[in-house]
Amino acid sequence: MDEKIFRRKPKPYCKAVEHISDICRIIRLCFESEHSENTDDPINELDCLRRREDMTSETVLPMVLVRERFSLSGFEYFCVMLGVSSALEGNGQAPTFSEAVLHYPFSETENVCLATLAGKPLQYLLDMEEGCGIARRFMLKGYLFNFIIGNYVSIPNVSFNVFLGMLPMLYGDLHGYGVDHISSNALSCVVINGKAGIGRRTLSAQICGSLGKNTAEVFVEDIEDIDGFVGGLTGACVLMDSVPVVIAGEEVKKAVRLVNMLPALLPNVFICVDSGESQIKPRGRSCLSLKISSPDKTVRLKAWEHYLDGADIDVGFLAERYRLTVGDIAEVCKGYSSRNADIKELIGGILSLNSESPICKLIRPTFRLGDLVAQEHITEALKRIVKTAERLPRLMERYGFEKLFPYGRGLGVLFYGASGTGKTMSAYILAAELGLDVMQVDLSRIEDKYIGETEKRISEVFQKAEENNCLLFFDEADSLFAKRTEVSDSHDRHANAQTAHLLQKMEEYGGIVVLATNLEGNIDPAFKRRLHFTLEFLKPDTAARAALWRKFIPEALPREDIDFDFLAGAFELSPAEIKWAALSAAVFAEDSPLSMRHIISALKYEYEKSGLAFPNIGYKKINLGGDPI
Numbered sequence: 001m002d003e004k005i006f007r008r009k010p011k012p013y014c015k016a017v018e019h020i021s022d023i024c025r026i027i028r029l030c031f032e033s034e035h036s037e038n039t040d041d042p043i044n045e046l047d048c049l050r051r052r053e054d055m056t057s058e059t060v061l062p063m064v065l066v067r068e069r070f071s072l073s074g075f076e077y078f079c080v081m082l083g084v085s086s087a088l089e090g091n092g093q094a095p096t097f098s099e100a101v102l103h104y105p106f107s108e109t110e111n112v113c114l115a116t117l118a119g120k121p122l123q124y125l126l127d128m129e130e131g132c133g134i135a136r137r138f139m140l141k142g143y144l145f146n147f148i149i150g151n152y153v154s155i156p157n158v159s160f161n162v163f164l165g166m167l168p169m170l171y172g173d174l175h176g177y178g179v180d181h182i183s184s185n186a187l188s189c190v191v192i193n194g195k196a197g198i199g200r201r202t203l204s205a206q207i208c209g210s211l212g213k214n215t216a217e218v219f220v221e222d223i224e225d226i227d228g229f230v231g232g233l234t235g236a237c238v239l240m241d242s243v244p245v246v247i248a249g250e251e252v253k254k255a256v257r258l259v260n261m262l263p264a265l266l267p268n269v270f271i272c273v274d275s276g277e278s279q280i281k282p283r284g285r286s287c288l289s290l291k292i293s294s295p296d297k298t299v300r301l302k303a304w305e306h307y308l309d310g311a312d313i314d315v316g317f318l319a320e321r322y323r324l325t326v327g328d329i330a331e332v333c334k335g336y337s338s339r340n341a342d343i344k345e346l347i348g349g350i351l352s353l354n355s356e357s358p359i360c361k362l363i364r365p366t367f368r369l370g371d372l373v374a375q376e377h378i379t380e381a382l383k384r385i386v387k388t389a390e391r392l393p394r395l396m397e398r399y400g401f402e403k404l405f406p407y408g409r410g411l412g413v414l415f416y417g418a419s420g421t422g423k424t425m426s427a428y429i430l431a432a433e434l435g436l437d438v439m440q441v442d443l444s445r446i447e448d449k450y451i452g453e454t455e456k457r458i459s460e461v462f463q464k465a466e467e468n469n470c471l472l473f474f475d476e477a478d479s480l481f482a483k484r485t486e487v488s489d490s491h492d493r494h495a496n497a498q499t500a501h502l503l504q505k506m507e508e509y510g511g512i513v514v515l516a517t518n519l520e521g522n523i524d525p526a527f528k529r530r531l532h533f534t535l536e537f538l539k540p541d542t543a544a545r546a547a548l549w550r551k552f553i554p555e556a557l558p559r560e561d562i563d564f565d566f567l568a569g570a571f572e573l574s575p576a577e578i579k580w581a582a583l584s585a586a587v588f589a590e591d592s593p594l595s596m597r598h599i600i601s602a603l604k605y606e607y608e609k610s611g612l613a614f615p616n617i618g619y620k621k622i623n624l625g626g627d628p629i
Helices: 003-007 016-035 040-055 062-069 074-089 097-103 112-118 142-149 172-183 200-210 226-239 252-261 297-308 315-321 326-333 343-352 376-399 423-433 453-468 490-508 525-529 542-552 564-570 575-589 596-610
Strands: 126-128 138-140 158-160 188-193 214-219 242-249 268-273 286-291 360-363 411-417 438-441 471-474 512-517 533-537
Touching: 016 040, 016 062, 016 074, 016 097, 062 074, 062 142, 062 226, 074 097, 074 126, 074 138, 074 142, 138 142, 142 226, 158 226, 172 188, 172 200, 172 286, 188 200, 200 214, 200 242, 200 268, 214 226, 226 242, 226 252, 242 252, 252 268, 297 315, 297 326, 315 343, 326 343, 343 360, 360 453, 376 411, 376 423, 376 533, 411 423, 423 438, 423 471, 423 512, 423 533, 438 453, 453 471, 453 490, 490 525, 542 564, 542 575, 575 596
Parallel strands: 188 268, 188 286, 214 242, 242 268, 411 512, 411 533, 438 471, 471 512
Antiparallel strands: 126 138, 158 214, 360 438
16 A cells, blocks of 8 residues: 555645546546556545545535435446546547446445446436446436536526526515425425416526526427437436426426426426416426416516616606516517616517517507597597596596406497598597507408417407507407307307407406497497497598698698688598598699699599599689689
8 A cells, every 4th residue: 555645634626627637547547456466546546535525615526516416326426437537538439337347446345236237327427328238338428528527518408597697586475385385395396377478487496596496497399309308307407406497388288298207306396387277287296386477567667677777767657557578578678778778769669579460560659639630529539538548447446346347447449430530540549648559450360260279369469468558459340349140050159259259358358449340230249238438430521521621731831722611512531531632632733832723633533542433513713634623
């Protein structure tokens, strides 16, 4: 025995590289001892290695973390050491288990064959040749080697530590329930139910953080071969001291199957599902289900404050006005800081969240009540709707009306009448007077021939409207809100199911829904019963048409004397038709002053476009090409 080695006083390791260098040296010594007379040297060196490891903080030595987290036996640890040495100093030939047994100094006292045959936990750390004999070759798994040498650990379809910049505590009660459940159960599963972007993964990370754990996110829809994926997920999660967070999407059964295959090495797991899923009970684990509802103003305020980080912005207004998810708030604030945040740009970002939606778009209205030229009964009705919308929430809360109206606290409005009479403009005016945006629905993209798809799109529209706290506008609503029919075939049953679903979503929606239609008689009576206001838009009378002509021909436009009274009396047009005729006339005038001749030419074009006969008028002051009209 080398007296210097025996008497050497071990010291803690200062760096991981020093430890790894020692491991490689000891492995070389173990292989050289076969040809040496002094067989005690490897034993003494391994003993010294262990003592120095015990004296060193485990966080400094990745190899020690591997040994402790996987509860490795002496021989299993030696196999990992041999794998490290082979990777760093080998000749390209992977070692075999028989070589590990031969050169491990304690083979006679340990059941080394059990470790090589059973495969656990080495199966999570080593890539082995197929078979079960000790002649198999092995090498370190890629994520293990990266962990040992201090590189970033990654495996396909798994994201580690994605919440290092943690949000403030948004759901304190749910957080407490999750921590208590995991702390009191050896094997647990926490199911977090809520729509995407609402903070499910954040809540998972905060619960794990309170228990000193990281998270590893898995989108189960991206996994094709679950059987081949489980081993890598298990090994990497144990290695990184991480808890799997399985995001299910629509693949709930697939997520449960994955969790059922996870071993006890991973005692805790989370499953994130979309709203509506329940009764998820993985085998052998105590299950807790947590439901995250839509974030209230307090939660939204915390999220805005966090992501804007002290910017001089009225975050209270943003939290009150826009009912976004935490994920949407994060997306809007991306790229902004306390130095460059601007509330107009932020609102523009909020509006753009829906710009890519094929079924609806968010619009900021510019018309106000003063811009509307209409009969008095329309103006008064719009004022009454605005007043009701402003006072209704306060009345509900202050005087207990919410107990009488557990559902349907929003306002339903029907605008009906001929095309071009101002229905769309009035919907925009309502929104502007209430400080809301308009979500306009493209009904041509709502209906789908596949069963269930139309209902999904209807739900998506109402969800987006709720998140953006906007006025929901259905133009030409009779195509979607039509009367239900007698059931004679599957198509009728399908259509009636869509109508029932639409009724339910209108009942639940707490905002303003405006339906506009030319054919009021086609609207299903069940919808009409849920409407608070019904307003008919008639074509404007003579006085209103004269006012419209004056409004749509700007004062700044060069012009001759225009006989507005004649135009109003001779042409019974809608506001939209008058607007387009005025614009066309300005185009015909080019750089010359606008005259009655230009307007009559434009009116003839409008009548031809609509397929209508031009009125037989006699107005001698107008001359087209020298011929009096």
